[in-house]
Each structure stands twice: as structure tokens, then as C-alpha cells.
Amino acid sequence: MSTQAKRDDDPAAIDRAEPIAGTQSLDRALTVLLQVAESPPPGLTLAACSSILGYSKPTTQRILRTLVSRSFLAFDEELGVYTLGVANAQIGSEYLHRLDLRKVALPQMRELVAATGETAHLGVVTGRDVVYIELVDSPHPVRIFSRVGASVPAYATAIGKAILAFTGSADLDAHIPESFTARTGRTIHDRAELESDLQKTRERGYAIDDEENRPGIRGYAAPIFNHTEAVVAAVSIGGPADRIDPDDSVLGTQIRSTAARISQLLGSRRSGQNQPDA
Template sequence: MDATFAKGLQALEALAANPNLSGVTDLARHLGLTKSNAHRLLQTLVGCGYVRNVEQSGKYELTLKLWELGAAVVGRLDLKTVSTEYMERLCQLSGETVHLSVLDGMEVIYLDKVDSPHPVRSYSRVGGRAPAYCVATGKALLGYASPALIDAISLELKPFTPFTVTTPNELRSELEKLRQVGYAVNRGEWRDGVCGIASPIWNAGGHVCAAIGLSGPADRFKPRSLKQMAPSVVSVAQQISARLGYRPREDGAQMSELAAKAA
């Protein structure tokens, strides 16, 4: 690994996460660099257009170049654009917060969300991350991930709440159930008292590319409620998949079978 390049990326992450680290001294301390090395690193980032020097303040801030790069990737996926109307519809139908997530290594990233109208709802932010094995959208994605990734995650299982899946057998059992019924459930495994349900989204190439799900407080996500929510979540995931060009079989029977099981 190129150490200098890695420090540059760490500097970008630090500036994005904490604006208070915008001075040379603070950033040097945060990255474990000398002030001269931190200054040289910042000047390189300025020259590349990722950082700007705030005049007469001695401070530095990020430009929008990182956002432009991220937006270009999302734009190529076209997933967010296609999903928006379905997410809004699912929120109106269920009254709960809707998440659109993608898998990034062992974590999910929340690509988009529609907030519940309820005053008490689950907290999350677009761009936020969560351990994939702890949340419903993550499980929906892991159900079709590579065996190598499942093996790697199985070695890293740790409890966040009393309900977190912590053994490889439990995880594999959950993923097998997802593949059978078409949806995954989070029973307060990431944040105590916050539950969810999600279903995978397939792309035109026949691969799971994202997941859509609902989340909210546990008292609104009891077993009976989850059973009632499941058909809508599975149906919306199927509709988005179809819009992305996914065709499971010529007669579409596979999707119908999953929707029937969810019901």
C-alpha cells in the first residue's frame, strides 16, 4: 500500500467527518504526521481540486469534487432515480421509514431514504453505514453474496444488542430463510428497539444490486405486523427489479412465487 496516498485519503475522510480538523496542526495530530508533511499533503489536495484554502483563516475545507465523483457513480447505476417513486409509495402505504441500501464490503450504505411521518421513527442518514449482518437490508444483500464474503463476515460477528446474530450457523440460517421467503428481518440487532424488514433488488444482469426495506420502533414491528408488511416490501423490490431490466424467467413465475410466500 502506498502510505502517502493512504494518508491523503485519510485526510479527506477526516475533513469530511470533522470540520474542526481543518487546520494544519489539528490535521497533523489526527493523522500522526509532522506539520510540514500535513501542509504538503493539503497543498497536493488543493492542487488536485479536492480541498480549498479558506482565505486568511489558515483553515482548509473540502470542495464538491468528491460529491461529483460519487454522484457520477450513482448516476451510472440509475438505481436511485428508478427507486424514488416506489420508496415514496411504500412509505405512504406502510407509514414507516424506507431505506435503499447497497453492499460495500461487510457493511451496507444507505443510498437513499424516505422518512416516516410518525414522530417516533428510526434514525439514519443517507451515506450512513451499518454492519450488514445486523440490519434487514444487509441480510437481504448477503443472501446472494459470495461464499467468501459470508465466510469473512462469519469470523467478525459481534453483538451490538442482545438480539444480534453472533454465530455462523445463525447467520446462514437467516440467509437461507431469506432465499426461501424473499425477505429478511432485523429484530433489534443493530440498535436496541429498532427493527426492520427488507427484500433484495435485482439488476438486468441477474445479480442482487441493492435492497429496499422498512425500519421503525420495535412496538410497530412485532411478528404479526412484519407478516403484514412483507408482501408490500417484496412487491416493491420486484417492481424496482423489473424497472432495472431484471427478468427472472420468461413467465415471471419466480417473482410471483416469492410474493405468495411473503403473503
């Protein structure tokens, strides 16, 4: 096949192709499905769906019956309304199962690095440590040296504190040691100091590592939530202390917004202002 030829599975070729017969009906079916999903309980009547689509009731009913037959919609005979069907849950569950946190986060991390010029990390808490699972290097010749797979105490990092701040109290003890080892002169000393720091993190929606893990290195991190609204990771931005202000609200807003976008891609319905559930 010539390199100039259009492949049947090439999205760009599909976009340039002639309209496919029947796509308008498919578009209308998806429109009404999304409207039912966004409507408050108990659901939408045939008349409401007909108004949304701009079709007659008989035409609208044929579309709705097709969606019902494939379990994308369900019809409540007692109330006379259409609601979401079980097929949506099946597809949604499979979609979430296939999501790769690293793959979802990486484009957002690259945008963050492009905007700030500093290094971005993605990390999770395992036991009492943070493990870095992805990073995007700063373009500066002087930058943080780190690697995927490295682990550090959660209490001494912005990523760790961002995750701990939004971890339920019942699970928190498993991630906090009985004694704290000082990694620098600024490392948090004890649980009381950590809990105070976590409270500040919850209030502003992001954590700060003010040279607590390594001398001369500062970082900001915000929590990432999944479709169940559980905190599953955190994303950070960090670099030399002489380039990062410990009171930089703009950087704080940037990291919080990046984390919120990743969370939404994972199915979270939280807004950009992260608030604790517990």
C-alpha cells in the same frame, strides 16, 4: 413566450396535438418488433408478421425490410424467419448504463412509505458493511433516525441479510467477518447463526431485523436484482418495535413486492417471489 403557450417539447402538448402523419406505420413497426421479441425461437415468418399487423404481405415486408435495414430485425434466410437485430442490444445496453438506482427506486420507496407509514431505506453492501444510499422518512413524529451515507455491519441489518442471502457462495466470504460484534442483545452471534437466518430469508424472499442493529427498532428488507439477475441492493421498511410485528407477513409481502418492482425497472425478469441463483 406566453406561459399559456404550448411548448414543442411538452409531452402534454404533444398528447393533445392532432395525429401526426405516419404514426400508424410507426406504431405497426413497433408492434411487430415487440412481437418478434416475445416470440420463442427461431423467430417469426413473414406470414405470421402479416397476420399480427393485419397488413398484406407486400406492405408487411416493406415494414420488416426497414427494420432490418436499421438492424432492429435480422432475417434468417435459411429458416425464413425474422429475429431481433443488434440495434436492440445497443439501445438496451445504453439504457441500462444510464439507469440510476436511486432515481429508479425513490418513487417506489415513497409509495411504500405512504402505504405503511414507516421509514424506507435503500442500501448496498460495500465490503462487510451496508451503506444507505437513499431514504424516505416516516410521517410519524416518532420514527427511525438515520442518514444517507451511514454504514452498519451487514450481518446486523435486514438490508445486509437480504443482499447476503442472494449473494453467490463464491463472493459471500468477502462480506462476512471472522468475528461478530454484538450491537444489541439480539444481534447474530456467529456464521452458523447467520447462515441459518440467510436460509430463512431465501425461503420467504425477505429478511427481518428484529432489534438486531438498534434496540427498539425492527425492519424488513428484500433484495433488488439488475438485468443480469445479480443482487445489487436491497430496500427496507422499518420503525419502532411497538409499531412493527416481527411476524408481519403483510409487511413482508409489501417489501418483497416493492423490491420486485424496482428489480423489474432495472431489467430483471424475476417474479415477485425472489429465489436464489446460487
